[in-house]
Amino acid sequence: MGIKKNKEFEINDFPILDQYEGGSIILTQLDALLNWSRANSVWPLTFGTRCCAIEFMAVGASRHDMARFGYEVARASPRQADMIIISGSINYKMAPVLKRLYDQIADPKYVIAMGACAVSGGPFFYNSYSIVKGADHVIPVDVYVPGCPPRPEALLYAFLQLQKKIKREKNFKTRIKK
Amino acid sequence: MAEIIEKFITGDEIKTDEYLVNMGPQHPSTHGVLRLLVKLEGEIVHNVEPHIGYIHSGIEKMTEALSYPQVIHLTDRMDYLSAHMNNEAVCLCIENALQVEVPERVKYIRTIFDELQRLASHQLWWCASGMDLGALTAFFYGLRDREDILDIFEETCGARLTLNYSVPGGVMFDIHPDFQRKVKEFVKKFKKKIPEYDKLLTGNIIFQNRTKGVGILSKEDAIAFGVTGPTGRASGFSCDIRKHHPYSAYPYIKFDEKLGTDGDSFMRWKLRMDEMRESLHIIEQLIDNIPEGDYGVKMKAVIKLPEGEFYQRVETARGEFGVYIISDGKKNPYRIKFRSPGFSNLFAINHIAKGWKIADLVAIMATFDLVIPDIDR
Amino acid sequence: MTNEQLIEHLSKAYPDEVALQGNQYPEITVSREILHAFMQNMKSDSNLSFDYLVCESGVDYPAFLQVVYHLESTTHKHFLVVKSNTENRETPALDSVSDIWPTAEFHEDEIFDLLGIKFNNHPHLRRLFLDETWGFPLRKDFYDDIHVVER
Numbered sequence: 149m150g151i152k153k154n155k156e157f158e159i160n161d162f163p164i165l166d167q168y169e170g171g172s173i174i175l176t177q178l179d180a181l182l183n184w185s186r187a188n189s190v191w192p193l194t195f196g197t198r199c200c201a202i203e204f205m206a207v208g209a210s211r212h213d214m215a216r217f218g219y220e221v222a223r224a225s226p227r228q229a230d231m232i233i234i235s236g237s238i239n240y241k242m243a244p245v246l247k248r249l250y251d252q253i254a255d256p257k258y259v260i261a262m263g264a265c266a267v268s269g270g271p272f273f274y275n276s277y278s279i280v281k282g283a284d285h286v287i288p289v290d291v292y293v294p295g296c297p298p299r300p301e302a303l304l305y306a307f308l309q310l311q312k313k314i315k316r317e318k319n320f321k322t323r324i325k326k
Numbered sequence: 327m328a329e330i331i332e333k334f335i336t337g338d339e340i341k342t343d344e345y346l347v348n349m350g351p352q353h354p355s356t357h358g359v360l361r362l363l364v365k366l367e368g369e370i371v372h373n374v375e376p377h378i379g380y381i382h383s384g385i386e387k388m389t390e391a392l393s394y395p396q397v398i399h400l401t402d403r404m405d406y407l408s409a410h411m412n413n414e415a416v417c418l419c420i421e422n423a424l425q426v427e428v429p430e431r432v433k434y435i436r437t438i439f440d441e442l443q444r445l446a447s448h449q450l451w452w453c454a455s456g457m458d459l460g461a462l463t464a465f466f467y468g469l470r471d472r473e474d475i476l477d478i479f480e481e482t483c484g485a486r487l488t489l490n491y492s493v494p495g496g497v498m499f500d501i502h503p504d505f506q507r508k509v510k511e512f513v514k515k516f517k518k519k520i521p522e523y524d525k526l527l528t529g530n531i532i533f534q535n536r537t538k539g540v541g542i543l544s545k546e547d548a549i550a551f552g553v554t555g556p557t558g559r560a561s562g563f564s565c566d567i568r569k570h571h572p573y574s575a576y577p578y579i580k581f582d583e584k585l586g587t588d589g590d591s592f593m594r595w596k597l598r599m600d601e602m603r604e605s606l607h608i609i610e611q612l613i614d615n616i617p618e619g620d621y622g623v624k625m626k627a628v629i630k631l632p633e634g635e636f637y638q639r640v641e642t643a644r645g646e647f648g649v650y651i652i653s654d655g656k657k658n659p660y661r662i663k664f665r666s667p668g669f670s671n672l673f674a675i676n677h678i679a680k681g682w683k684i685a686d687l688v689a690i691m692a693t694f695d696l697v698i699p700d701i702d703r
Numbered sequence: 704m705t706n707e708q709l710i711e712h713l714s715k716a717y718p719d720e721v722a723l724q725g726n727q728y729p730e731i732t733v734s735r736e737i738l739h740a741f742m743q744n745m746k747s748d749s750n751l752s753f754d755y756l757v758c759e760s761g762v763d764y765p766a767f768l769q770v771v772y773h774l775e776s777t778t779h780k781h782f783l784v785v786k787s788n789t790e791n792r793e794t795p796a797l798d799s800v801s802d803i804w805p806t807a808e809f810h811e812d813e814i815f816d817l818l819g820i821k822f823n824n825h826p827h828l829r830r831l832f833l834d835e836t837w838g839f840p841l842r843k844d845f846y847d848d849i850h851v852v853e854r
Contacts, residue, residue: 277384551806652759670809
C-alpha cells in the first residue's frame with residue numbers, strides 16, 4: 149500500500165484511492181458494510197426431501213427460531229430465495245431438478261448440506277443403487293452439517309458458520325476477478 | 327354489439343382446451359417430493375397423474391445384504407413420522423417367527439411410545455395442513471406443543487425423530503426415571519390444547535366451506551383401493567389393526583374405533599382430531615400400570631429366522647403398515663417387502679378429485695396425509 | 704371360516720392346485736392359466752368374498768419369478784395367501800388383476816419396474832420409480848458397478 153506513482157499501478161489497483169496513503173480503508177469498510185447486510189438477511193428456499201425436513205421445520209418454528217438470525221421466511225420460489233438447505237437424500241432422478249433450482253437462484257447464493265444423506269449419502273451409502281453419494285456431486289456446497297437428523301441447534305450453528313463465511317468475502321477489494 | 331357481448335358471456339363460440347399443469351417435485355407444501363400432472367380445463371380438474379420416484383432409495387434391495395437388527399435402522403427412515411411403529415413391526419415379525427415371548431413391561435412401553443408417536447404425527451399433520459390451506463398460525467401452535475413430546479423421547483431414547491428404540495426381544499434401554507411423571511404432566515397439559523386447536527380451525531367458517539363435501543370417497547372405493555388409516559375410516563371402512571388383530575399391549579385396554587360416514591375432507595379432518603383424543607385416553611390407561619420386570623429378553627448374537635414366510639401388520643398414523651419377510655434360514659433375509667399405507671392411499675386421489683377445482687385438490691391432498699418416502703421406499 | 708374350513712373348501716373347488724397351511728395363513732399356489740378366473744371367483748363367491756387386496760409383491764427365485772397376493776375379506780374376516788409362478792425368467796408374464804381390485808394396478812406397475820414381470824391386460828403399464836435406462840434392480844443377478852458401492 150502507500151502512495152504509488154503512475155508506473156507502479158497494477159491491474160487490480162484503484163488509481164484514485166491508491167494515490168493516497170491509506171486509501172484502501174474505504175474499500176474494506178464498504179466490503180464490511182456489504183457483507184454485514186448480506187449475512188444478516190439470507191432467505192432459504194423450501195427444499196426438504198426426507199426426515200431432515202422435519203427438523204428444518206422445527207428450526208423455523210417457535211422454540212428454535214431462525215427468524216432471529218435473519219433467515220426470516222422460507223420462500224417457495226427460487227427466484228426470491230438466497231440459499232438452498234438440502235435436507236434429505238438426493239436421488240438420480242431428483243438431481244437434475246436440484247441443479248435446475250440452483251441455477252434459478254440469483255447470485256450471491258449459498259448452499260448448506262444438512263444431514264448425513266446430503267453430506268455423503270448417509271445410511272444409504274452402501275448397497276443402494278439410486279442415491280447420489282453426497283449432494284456436492286451435483287451443486288457446490290458451502291457448509292456441511294452432520295447428523296441423522298442433526299439437532300436444530302446444530303443447524304443454527306451451521307447458520308452462524310455461514311454468516312462467518314459470508315463476512316469474509318471480498319467484493320470491492322479485487323476489481324478484476326481472475 | 328349486444329350480440330357480441332352475449333356470445334362472450336354464454337361462451338358458445340369460445341374454444342377451450344385442456345392444458346397440463348405441473349405441481350412439481352419442489353413445492354411450498356410440506357408433503358415431500360411428489361410430482362402431480364394435473365389436466366385442467368379452466369379451473370376444473372379432469373385428471374391427476376402422480377409421478378413418484380424422486381426419493382426412491384432401494385431400501386428393499388438394501389435389506390438383502392443386511393442382518394435383521396440392521397434392517398430396523400432403515401425402517402425408521404421410511405415413514406419417519408411413525409418411526410417407532412415401523413421399528414415395532416419388524417421386531418414383532420422377528421419375535422413371532424422365532425416364537426419369543428417378550429416381557430409385559432416391554433409391551434406396555436412399546437404401546438405408550440406408539441401412542442405418543444401417533445400424537446406427534448397427527449400434530450405435525452395438523453400444522454402442515456393448516457399451512458397448506460393458508461392458516462400459517464396453525465404451524466406455530468402445533469410445533470410448539472410437539473416439542474414437549476420430542477423432549478420426552480429424547481430423554482429416554484436419545485433421538486427426537488428417528489427413534490430406533492425397539493430391538494428384537496425388547497427395547498434398547500429402560501425408560502428414564504422421570505418418564506412417567508413427564509408423560510402425566512404432558513397429558514394434563516395437552517388436554518387443554520385440543521379445544522384450542524378446534525377453535526382455531528375446525529370451527530372456522532372459511533375452513534368448513536373449503537372442506538365440507540369436498541373429495542368424497544365411498545366405502546366401496548376405500549376397500550377397492552385399499553385405503554386404510556384415518557382416511558379409510560372416515561369413509562366407513564373399519565380397518566383398525568389395533569382392534570381387529572391386536573398386538574403388544576392393545577388387548578389389555580379399552581378404546582373406541584372412530585368411524586365416519588360421509589367420507590369427505592371435513593370428516594377426515596375431524597377423525598384425526600378425535601384420534602388424538604383417543605390416544606390420550608389410551609396413554610392414561612397405561613401409564614400408571616407399567617409392570618416391573620426386565621426390559622428385554624436375551625437373544626442370540628446372530629439372528630437367523632427359520633425358513634418360511636412371515637407377515638406382520640401394525641397400525642401406523644397413516645394406515646396399515648405390513649412387513650413381509652421371506653427367509654431361507656440364513657442371517658440375511660431373502661426378500662423383505664414393506665406394504666406402505668401411503669402407496670395405496672395416493673392412487674385413490676385420481677378417482678376422487680375429478681370435477682373439483684384446483685384449490686380443492688390442495689384440500690384433498692392435505693387431508694390425505696401423505697409422507698412421500700413412505701411411498702417411494 | 705377358519706383356516707381348516709378354508710383349505711377344505713379350496714381343495715374341493717380346485718383339486719389340481721395345492722392348498723396348505725403356511726406358518727400363519729393358508730397358502731395356495733395357482734397356475735398362471737387359471738389365475739384370473741380364480742381371482743374373480745375369490746371376490747365374487749359369497750362364502751369367500753375376498754374384497755380387500757392387502758399387498759401384492761414379486762419375488763425372485765432361481766428358476767422362475769413369483770407374485771404373491773395377500774387377500775383379506777372384510778365381511779368374513781379370513782385371510783388367504785395366493786402365489787403364482789411365471790414360466791421362466793427371460794419372458795415373465797402374468798395376467799393382471801387390476802380389473803378386479805383397482806389397487807392392483809399400481810402394485811403391478813411397481814413389480815414391473817423392479818422385477819420385470821409384464822402383466823397382460825393392464826391398462827397402462829409404466830415404470831414408476833426408475834426410467835427405461837435402468838435394468839431390474841430387485842433381481843438377484845442385478846449388477847451395477849457405476850451406482851452401487853458394495854460393502
